[in-house]
Amino acid sequence: METIDSKTIMELDEKYVLPTYGRNPVALVRGKGLRAWDAEGKEYLDFTSGIGVNGLGYCPDGWVEAVSRQAATLQHTSNLYYTRPCAQLAQKLCQRTGLDKVFFANSGAEANEGLIKAARKYSADKYGEGRSTVVTLVNSFHGRTLATLTATGQEVFHHYFGPFNDGFVYVPANDLEALKKACEEHPVCALLMEMVQGEGGVTALEKGFVKEAAAYCAEKDILVLADEVQTGIGRTGTFLACEQYGLVPDGISLAKCLGGGLPLGAVVLGEKMAKGMGKGTHGSTFGGNPVACAGANVVVDAISEEFLAQVRRKAEILRAKLSALPHVKQVSGLGLMIGLELEEGIQAADVLAKCQEKGLLVLTAKTRLRLLPGLILTEAEIDEAAGILEDVLKSF
Ligand SMILES: Cc1ncc(COP(=O)(O)O)c(C=O)c1O
Numbered sequence: 001m002e003t004i005d006s007k008t009i010m011e012l013d014e015k016y017v018l019p020t021y022g023r024n025p026v027a028l029v030r031g032k033g034l035r036a037w038d039a040e041g042k043e044y045l046d047f048t049s050g051i052g053v054n055g056l057g058y059c060p061d062g063w064v065e066a067v068s069r070q071a072a073t074l075q076h077t078s079n080l081y082y083t084r085p086c087a088q089l090a091q092k093l094c095q096r097t098g099l100d101k102v103f104f105a106n107s108g109a110e111a112n113e114g115l116i117k118a119a120r121k122y123s124a125d126k127y128g129e130g131r132s133t134v135v136t137l138v139n140s141f142h143g144r145t146l147a148t149l150t151a152t153g154q155e156v157f158h159h160y161f162g163p164f165n166d167g168f169v170y171v172p173a174n175d176l177e178a179l180k181k182a183c184e185e186h187p188v189c190a191l192l193m194e195m196v197q198g199e200g201g202v203t204a205l206e207k208g209f210v211k212e213a214a215a216y217c218a219e220k221d222i223l224v225l226a227d228e229v230q231t232g233i234g235r236t237g238t239f240l241a242c243e244q245y246g247l248v249p250d251g252i253s254l255a256k257c258l259g260g261g262l263p264l265g266a267v268v269l270g271e272k273m274a275k276g277m278g279k280g281t282h283g284s285t286f287g288g289n290p291v292a293c294a295g296a297n298v299v300v301d302a303i304s305e306e307f308l309a310q311v312r313r314k315a316e317i318l319r320a321k322l323s324a325l326p327h328v329k330q331v332s333g334l335g336l337m338i339g340l341e342l343e344e345g346i347q348a349a350d351v352l353a354k355c356q357e358k359g360l361l362v363l364t365a366k367t368r369l370r371l372l373p374g375l376i377l378t379e380a381e382i383d384e385a386a387g388i389l390e391d392v393l394k395s396f
Contacts, residue, residue, distance in 0.1 A: 109143025
């Protein structure tokens with residue numbers, strides 16, 4: 001393979017790639033497990049997993065083999081034909097979620113679009129057009145397409161790209177009265193929520209709120225939709241975060257960790273919502289691509305009950321170590337979806353930059369430092385990351 005240094009990669013990127021991302025000054029060329037290397041051979045311990053995507057780490061053997069084999073056998077067919085990886089993955093997702101039917105997409109935003117469409121279709125079929133408003137939560141994040149940007153309950157995202165879609169209203173998380181008021185004032189068909197708001201600052205919803213909101217929605221025939229794009233596929237210690245809330249939603253969106261590093265999203269629907277989504281109601285050229293699905297089958301198979309017990313155990317160890325670090329006020333989130341609230345005056349972005357210098361990759365979410373390590377992390381890697389964080393935090 002052609003060798004190219006980090007500086008050249010960054011210069012090329014800056015010249016030709018639209019600068020919509022605030023990239024870190026690191027060009028990664030190779031990875032294995034939780035380790036990644038730049039072009040000059042500098043090693044990083046990665047506690048970002050590509051923002052919650054590489055759940056099994058970089059280039060896990062079984063996934064590489066399945067993806068390579070499928071790429072060399074049948075890389076794409078269109079959705080006019082049946083393929084085995086797609087059918088088998090759909091079966092597994094239905095078995096694991098208790099829901100009935102899957103639509104495959106390419107990303108989290110696209111999965112949420114499908115979820116919103118299916119909710120409106122259910123309502124239009126049953127109540128006629130117009131009962132189409134979707135309630136989302138303040139501080140939520142649902143994606144960057146126009147509908148999902150509008151669904152995102154953060155004012156900062158609602159500029160420049162208008163006109164935005166009609167049919168979304170926002171209520172504060174954990175505020176049941178506000179939810180009821182919104183449902184009385186608007187023709188609401190669905191409530192869409194993340195069990196743990198990720199981009200919004202790694203904040204878990206209160207269990208009581210989720211339970212009461214679900215009961216209220218059931219009473220009013222308002223669909224409950226769970227955006228499990230970031231929380232799903234084992235990230236929080238259960239296959240879905242909903243399980244820890246005793247919630248069986250009417251529909252779920254999945255992405256990130258599902259493809260193990262290839263672009264794949266999924267809309268998983270209970271029978272009630274699936275019923276209306278017949279031929280021609282939705283589609284996506286690349287959705288259910290056999291190579292992405294072949295990799296996802298390996299990911300879903302790996303997330304066994306035993307594997308999940310290990311995720312919970314390691315999350316507990318990591319969280320205990322993080323709570324004891326200097327300048328850490330609070331450790332938020334659930335399982336291996338972790339936010340660190342730092343004492344006033346310490347900027348998460350500064351901590352991130354110093355960690356990076358010392359070879360540890362971390363994230364931020366709003367004012368918090370954010371960790372989303374691969375689900376396969378070891379106790380030695382926990383110690384190593386906590387050690388680097390301790391050194392960095394001590395320097396403030
Ligand atoms: C909860 C949630 N929903 C949706 C999305 C959008 O996913 P994608 O970037 O794959 O479109 C994200 C991405 O961070 C997310 O965290």
